[in-house]
Amino acid sequence: MKLNKISAMFSGTKYKANNLTLFGAALTAMLTMPAYAAEEEVEPNTDDIEVIAVKGIFGSLKAANLHKRTDSRIVDAIVAEDIGKLPDDNIAEALQRITGVSIESDFGVGESVTIRGVTENLILLNGRSTAGPGRSGISLDDFPSSFLKTVEVIKSPTPEMIEGALGGTVNMQTVRPLELSEPLVAITLDGEYADKTENIAPKFTAAMGDNWDLGSAGTFGAALNFSYIDREIRRDEFFNKVTLEDNIDLDGDGVVDVSNGPNGKYIRTTENTVEQKTEQRERTAYGISLQWEPEDTDANIYLDMNATSLDGGQAAYSILDVGGSVVPRSDSYYDGNGQIRNYDLEGVFVIPKTWSDFTTSESFSHALGGEWNINDNIEISAEYSLSKSEDRQTASEFNLRPIERTDPTLDLVTHKTTSTTIGGDGIPSHVYADTELLTNPDNLVFREFYHKTLDTENEEQAFRFDFKIHDIGVDFISAVKAGIRITDRDYTANRFDLKPNGNTLKDAYKKATDSNGLYSPTWIDNPIISDSFTTVNLNNSFNQTGIAGQNDLLNYHVYDAERLKDADATYLLVQQMLQNTSYAMNGSLADNMVEDNGAYKVINEKTRAIYAQFHLDFEDLTAVVGGRYVETDLESSVVDSVDSDGNKVLTTGKNDYADFLPSLNVTYNLADDSLLRFAAAKVMRRADFDELSPALSIDNSLVTGTQGSYQLEPYRVTQYDLSFEHYLSEGGLVSAAIFYKDVGSFTQTDSSCLADSDTVNGQNTTQWNNICLLDTAGVSQGNIVNATEAQGLAYVEAEKAAGRTGIVIDTDVNGGSGEVTGLELAYQQQFTFLPGLWSGFGVNTNYTYADSSQPDGNPLLGISNHTANGQVYWENDDFQFRLAYNWRDRYLHEQTVKRVQTVGALGYNVFNQNDPTADNYDPTVGNSYREARGQFDFSASWDINDHFTVVANAVNLTGEPIEYTTELGSTWNYSEADRRYTVGVRAKF
Secondary structure (H helix, E strand, O other), X not given: OOHHHHHHHHHOHHXXXXXXXXXXXXXXXXXXXXXXXXXXXXXXXXOOOOOOOOOHHHHHHHHHHHHHHHOOOOEEEEEOOEOOEOOOOOHHHHHOOOOOEEEEXXXXXXXXXXXXXXXXXXXXXXXXXXXXXXXXXXXXXXXXXXXXXXXXXXXXXXXXXXXXXXXXXXXXXXXXXXXXXXXXXXEEEEEEEEOOOXXXXXXXXXXXXXXXXXXXXXXXXXXXXXXXXXXXXXXXXXXXXXEEEEOOOOOOOOOOOOOOOHHHEEEEEEEEEEXXXXXXXXXXXXXXXXXXXXXXXXXXXXXXXXXXXXXXXEEEEEEEEEOOEEEEEEEEEEOOOOEEEEEEEEEEEEEEEEEEEEEEEEEEEEEEEXXXXXXXXXXXXXXXXXXXXXXXXXXXXXXXXXXXXXXXXXXXXXXXXXXXXXXXXXXXXXXXXXXXXXXXXXXXXXXXXXXXXXXXXXXXXXXXXXXXXXXXXXXXXXXXXXXXXXXXXXXXXXXXEEOHHHOOOOOHHHOOEOOOOOEOOOEOOOOOOHHHEEEEOOOOOOOOOOEOOOEHHHOEEEEOHHHHOOHHXXXXXXXXXXXXXXOOOOXXXXXXXXXXXXXXXXXXXXXXXXXXXXXXXXXXXXXXXXXXXXEEEXXXXXXXXXXXXXXXXXXXXXXXXXXXEEEEXXXXXXXXXXXXXXXXXXXXXXXXOHHHXXXXXXXXXXXXXXXXXXXXXXXXXXXXXXXXXXXXXXXOEEEEEEEEEEEEXXXXXXXXXXXXXXXXXXXXXXXXXXXXXXXXXXXXXXXXXXXXXXXXXXXXXXXXXXXXXXXXXXXXXXXXXEEEEEEEEEEEEEOOOOOHHHHHEEEEEEEXXXXXXXXXXXXXXXXXXXXXXXXXXXXXXXXXXXXXEXXXXXXXXXXXXXXXXXXXXXXXXXXXXXXXXXXXXXXXXXXXXXXXXXXXXXXEEEEOOOOEEXXXXXXXXOOOOEEEEEOOOOEEEEEEEOOEEEEEEEEXX
16 A cells, blocks of 8 residues: 555645535535534434343344444344354345345355345445445455454435445444454354255355553554355256247148237247356455554554455356247147247257356455544544455357268258257256257367457545534534545456457358368367267256256257366367368467457546535434535546557546435434334435446357447435334334335436448357348448348348348436335344243244336336245254245346347337337337245254354255246246255354
8 A cells, every 4th residue: 555546646636626625615514504414323322222242143133123223324234143153154145134135146146235126236344335346346245244243234325425325335344353352263164065066165264353452552453354165056047039929820720820919929939048057166355454542542543454356167058049930739839928838940950059257356445544532522534445356257168060960061051950849847848859969979060169358457546534523512413524535446447359360260160161162160079179078967957947848958968168167278179170271270379369449448437525414412303414415527438549559549538427415314212112214315326337438348249239338427316214113122123114216317228230340251140030130231220120030041141241230239328217115014023921942932024015117117127016034033042043034026137138129018029129209119128027036044053062153054945946037927037056055163262
């Protein structure tokens, strides 16, 4: 950490005037703010509130209730049962027990939270921002829960809080060493079993700390945390492409059968796909906290350092069948949604792919700060923090193509067959007429080796200064608090692709020619690569969803994914295969990686904030009121050109805006055990970094891409909350809350068709019905036009050759308004009034209702109407058992999903989600919903003695899969991940 980095934030010529102006404005605001302004945390009267020793499940819940009761904001919390021991091993999975909180998972592991149906939230560590790959901060599965003493979910902000959360703020709090009353050493060693991979993962955590009285030199404390896990987990997915087609003659009697689908259409599924991915994730994390307190001064200085490292790799397979015409069978029928069941697809071919798409990361969050109570009336604090995240995404593919065995030729024949689809419970049955379609080496040739790297770096420096005055001479003002915060954020991203001789290896089987100018594909039994192939037929595929019958997509011969993890070794194999062809490659893999200047992004964002808040105290009524004013300056740069020396010449777009964010939090004591709260606030959220760069990100097939805009304004929301809390004897709670969020601006996706000359030779037309068609070659257009079923692949190929195919580009733009309205109910109690063993039982349950809308009539993303959580537990002095259940109903997961992009409520089978004035407008096309799902988790512990405890956990105890459906209710995607079981021992001294 260098002091010149700190001073540079204040000394830049460009910002000197602004900094002085802001500081002056802060001081003026404090001195002139009218007497009705107020604070973040009222000093509550706790004379009659029980002091809680946090021990066991009930102790943790009681402590969380005390935290909620004494805070001036609307807040929920989780308090560790013991030092470094949250109720769940994963922070996100622990937070889903809180009222109004749901989680998003990756491979079945919780990684992010949705608060009151909103995903745009903020993750803080000890009240300061953290750096992750995006705007929200560090991923919750990257930070060990063992480091934490408390996790807050703050639903009503106060002026001193960092801006950027629309749903709520998650504040993770670690133990400070001067808080320790005695030396601490705590060690946990677990083994976690994942039932799909059948792998046992070691998990180790350690915490130690102490403080020492140094006499006249004051008191010094130190705490150290360390965590390590190396797990292997798997996800199985089955999904289709869904389209709407005209009614057909099912029984061959010459009369078209009516499907009961919308607009005279039936639902058809094609492009059956199985993807099975195994990830090995190795996470190492440490936390160090140092704290010093002088002997004769009420002050302390602290240094916090936290870092995490994520490494590993992915082994994944994708089996996709393409094409084919529907042929009804004698048992064909339409179901209640108008979807055809039990039919043949004639003329399909299958594409096997081995791939790996894994992100390694290094992140840290360090802070140096101090707190000083100058006297009984004045407190000041200051902190400098530096957070940084570095991520590298490595994506590799080794793709095959079904080509019939032949000598070198210019007439390659695709190997096709007939697929029979039979529905039933779970994954449909798919049987191929060619029973060796995916295993016979005579059918499969090497198609392409693809490799890319994406590097992102996200660094934030922040400085804040706060001061608080307790007595300003006005009886009902208990304190005034004000401060400033200045940040400087740098975000960069670049991309490199394997492009030997300036081109990718796309479709090498039909483009790489031998010395005679003939295609000479490499079949997979070629001695160069034959030892690198494996047959995959997992015995526990889709064991949660179930399979309706024989499914030939689950038995396939592919390039070994474990070998693909070593991209350099795979490159050398491909180099050998192509050495005597027109695609011959020289040099190493690194020598042939070419930077994609079009994807290069540089973003600098500077913010300056001031706030003032007043703490009001009218005996039974207390309040915090004030405002936060924040300015944002954004510069977003992309590559304009490259000079003769190979240096990038950047072009920069600028945007700046300011927001005033007032807030009010009022608490009224109805009785000694009952509180009524009201809160109102304006909040804002800046767009994510990918959304703020006009750099293009285009997929390997040159079919789809995304692009951002530096002109995006932030989300702006006005929110209101009203809650009632009644605290039962023995630490119980009954509460109810209603909330309303008025979304003044949010982003929505616009799609356009981009003209790009690279499509003529580089575009992959296998999934031809996803390719947009241009009216005029070389001219981009705003509307999306796809080929019809009657036109087919041949038509798209001809349009491609003429330069009239484009790339579908999704761009986020500022949209209109929307709203979220909801209700929260919670009940928590331990039945200590019951006799004997029954007194150890307790319950903790909550329910959330949320309703939302956006201008096009769709609900907002990620918001379930109904969410419920429940925990039943029993404990005594030595044993603890807990069974937890969480459930949420159907919600809109994504819009404009390519696999279902023409499926909407009106049944046009045309993609027009953007232009209400155009024909066939339907805002619901492309909608994908996640169906209702519930999950059981279980935990238990046994205290052998005062030092040793045996612990056990089970996540997703009953193995619940996830289903995704279209706007019309037909299932298009099934996904399932491991059940995880953990057994371990914890020692504390």
